[in-house]
Amino acid sequence: MTRLITAALLGALSLTACAQAPQAPAADEAAAKPAPAAAPAKGGTPEERARNAIAQLNPQAKVDYVGAAPLPGFREVIVGGQLLYVSDDGRYLMQGAVLDLQEQQDLMQGSTALARYRRDLLASVPASERIVFAPPNAKYTISVFTDIECGYCRKLHSEIADLNRLGIAVEYLAFPRMGLGSQDHKDMISVWCAPDRRRALTDAKAGKPVPSRDCKNPVTMEYDLGQRIGVSGTPAIYSAEGVQLGGYLPPQALRERLDELAVKAKPAAAGMK
Known part of the structure; x- marks a missing residue:
């Protein structure tokens, strides 16, 4: 308690x-400030x-x-x-x-309405517009709003192999936390426009220079969607059900959190039948 x-x-x-x-x-x-002593x-x-x-x-x-x-x-x-x-x-x-x-x-x-709202918004982003690191037969999938400069984002990404070994697929969405029009925003567009997005993202998170590229990309859309969901920092991690799992979590702690949610979801699913 x-x-x-x-x-x-x-x-x-x-x-x-x-x-x-x-x-x-x-x-x-x-x-748009509230009037004093509003009725x-x-x-x-x-x-x-x-x-x-x-x-x-x-x-x-x-x-x-x-x-x-x-x-x-x-x-x-x-x-x-x-x-x-x-x-x-x-x-x-x-x-x-x-x-x-x-x-x-x-x-x-624990609001189911908020989780459902987030889940539906996340589902609007197709896999082709995410950068996905997934193991075969993943048990869980998480959506992660990420930034290439954030230290916690880099730490999470450095453990991507551990997450995959634990059966967790990581699907990244872009959230340039310095805002639209920033160099951060431009660099994330370059990552999403790279021929090999996974390599480009890994290199960028390792601090390597980001070759400038431009193309039709989902970065601004994903940033706007993150704002609608309520993202205020990165990484922002969500389960497939729309539950926010937190910011950075060590791989084992993240797996345990997902297991807890799965156990809680079983009685709810049984009650809907």
């Missing part, structure tokens, strides 16, 4: 990933009140999902890949960890 609370309060993910470079807010977003959001249903509450905070925000939360009296809301709880009257908003002390779990991290 102490371990769970510590992870939730300290945000362990930030310690095992390279942070995305700060992005300048758009003018309309900067202007509870109006609306005929809890879902409408949740949407109205988000609109009060930022009229430009796009709400991707609203549904019942496991916490009574609240709605789950997904905005920009982030999960929020909004009270049914539209007055209160929570973001971060919501701990169920009886079940010893973080309700927000």
Whole structure:
């Protein structure tokens, strides 16, 4: 229990990933500040009140999902890949960890709606637009938003053979954390345009010069998709079910985490039959 609370309060993910470079807010977003002493959001249903509450905070925000939360009296809301709880009257908003002390779990991290949202977005990227390192008959497949300069990304990639030996296929998506138009972005385009993407990515992560190339490529699209999912640093690792596994994890720890998810998924699958 102490371990769970510590992870939730300290945000362990930030310690095992390279942070995305700060992005300048758009003018309309900067202007969209909540009015002081705002009244509870109006609306005929809890879902409408949740949407109205988000609109009060930022009229430009796009709400991707609203549904019942496991916490009574609240709605789950997904905005920009982030999960929020909004009270049914539209007055209160929570973001971060919501701990169920009886079940010893973080309700927000365990949200099936958020995992399903991420899974569907990830599924929109075909294998041909990823850089794949897979063993024969892989037991698990992970999607990893990666950057070629991030130290944790390089460490993860240096252990790719160990991950493959453990039955884990790694499918990379591009996330140039320094932002679009940066040299990082241009270098990742060069990697994705290389005749041998796997070799080019491995060389780039080893610090070797990246020969400049250009072609029709998915780098910007994958970066934008990562933003929608809520990626804020690299590596960002997701299971096939859309569960975020964290930033960097050692190979054995990653395999154990995937095994845990597989065990939890069995009762859920049996209940759907």
